[in-house]
Amino acid sequence: MEARLDPPGAAPEAYQAMVKLEGYLQQCGLEYSLIELVKTRASQINGCAFCLHMHTTDARAAGESELRLHLLAAWRESPLYSPRERAALAWTEALTLVADTGAPDRDYEAAKAQFSDRELVDLTLLIGAINTWNRLAIGFRLIHPTESAGSATASHDH
Incomplete structure (x- = not known):
């Protein structure tokens, strides 16, 4: 697979706004x-290898x-996730799959409580941003630099 x-490089102003x-x-x-x-959860749902590689690596480095x-x-x-994490993960799934879920009241209320x-x-902006990063990486076939040593790949900071 090639990027x-x-x-x-193609849209530096737009990219800098995301950064x-x-x-x-x-x-x-x-x-x-x-x-x-x-x-990581949004990237799992979207099947984004680039972002999964990046965010699991970053999470591990931070002690996850x-x-x-x-x-x-x-x-x-x-049982390994706190009530606050559970509410965030439910909201992440609801918004990442918003066409299917419609952002249900139960997920909103759980998030609102935490x-x-x-x-x-x-x-919500975080969830929107990672979904945008996923779409950039998947849509343009970005490959994490450490997944294909020596190949020409684009990278992004998020």
């Missing part, structure tokens, strides 16, 4: 571990356990 194009949003999200106050769980990363796709059946209004907006 179709280099997004930052700026990502910078905001990294310092908005949401826990880093939660951010990486949300990014292998077990929690392995069980993330089955988080509803695992997050302030500002945090809920930040969480």
Whole structure:
């Protein structure tokens, strides 16, 4: 598989806007571990190898356990996630699959119980951003640089 194009090279202003949003999200106050769980779960749903590689690596480097990363796709059946994480993961799934789910009231209410209004907006922007990054990586066939040593690939920061 070869990359179709280099997004930052093709549209630098748009790409920089995404990078700026990502910078905001990294310092908005949401826990880093939660951010990486949300990014990983959305990337699992979307089947984005580039982002899965990036965010599981980042999560591990920040101290996330292998077990929690392995069980993330089955988080509803695992006791390893806090109520706040569970609410974020439910909201992540609801919004990532919004055409099918319609963002159900139960998922919104669960998130509202765990997050302030500002945090809920930040969480929603985080979910939207990772879904955009997934679409860039999948749509343009980006390959994580460490997955294909020596090949020409585009990369992105998120």
